[in-house]
Amino acid sequence: MASEKRLRIKTLIMVLAMVVCAVTGDLLLKRGMSELGAVQFTGSGLGQALMHIATSGMIWLGILFLLGFMATQMTVMSWADYSYVMPAGAFGYALQTFLAVVVLHEAVSMRRWIGVFLICIGVVLVGQTKPRTTECAERVSEKAVMSC
C-alpha cells in the first residue's frame, strides 16, 4: 500500500515536470516558427526553413525544453503505463489556459473552459487507475525490483 502511494506521488511529480517542459517548449517553438512565416513546400523553401530553424535562438531554447520533456517522459515511462502518462500529460492544456487568465488576463471563451473541464475530469479518471498494469521488466537495480 505504501509502495503504491509512493509510486503515485513519484509519477505525479514527474508528470508535472513533463507538462511544464512541454508547455514552455511548444510556446517557444510556435513563436520561433511564426517569425519565419509560411514555409514553402519547395526545395529552396524547405532549405530556407532549415536555415531559420538552425539559427533561431527561440527555436533552440524550445528544443531544449522539449528535450527536458523527453527526458522526464522517458523516466516516468520506465515504470508507469504509456496509456496513463499520455492523457495525464494533457493537463498542460489546462495549465496554459489558467496561465492565460491569471498571468496575461486574457479572455477565455466558454468553449475553451468546457475543454479545460473535460481535460481535468479525464485526467482525474485516468489518475484513479493503477499507474502500472504490466508486469515488471528487467530492472537496473535490486531496489527498483523491490519497489515494483
Add this chain to the structure above:
Amino acid sequence: MLTVLLLFVLICGSTGGEIAISHGAKKTGEPKRMRPREVLVFISQVMSNGWFLLGIPLMAASFFALLILFSWHPLSFVIPISALSYVVGALGAKYLLKEEVDAARWAGVILVCAGVALVAAG
C-alpha cells in the same frame, strides 16, 4: 492533400515513436534513485536501446510535420486534430504494449481528447 498526409505523419509518428520509446524505457528499467547522475545514466541506457533508435526517426518525422503545419495553419486547426493521438496512443498501448486499458482509462482518454480539441479550437 499534403495537409492530410502531414497530419497522418504527425499523429502516427508521435504515437508510434512514444510507444517504441516507452517499450525501450521499460526494458531498461527505472533509475535506482532520482538523482541527476543516475537519471543521466538511465537516459544513456535507453538511448542505446534499439527501441529508442526506432522511436526517434518516427518522432523526428512528426516534429517536422508539426513545424510545417504550424507555418501553414493556425494552432487552433493543428492541435485539435492532433488530439486524436490520445485515442491512437491508447489503442497502441492496449494492443502493442499489452497494457490494461479499462473503462475508466478509456473514458479519461476520450474526455481528454475531446477537451484538447475544444481548448485548441476555442
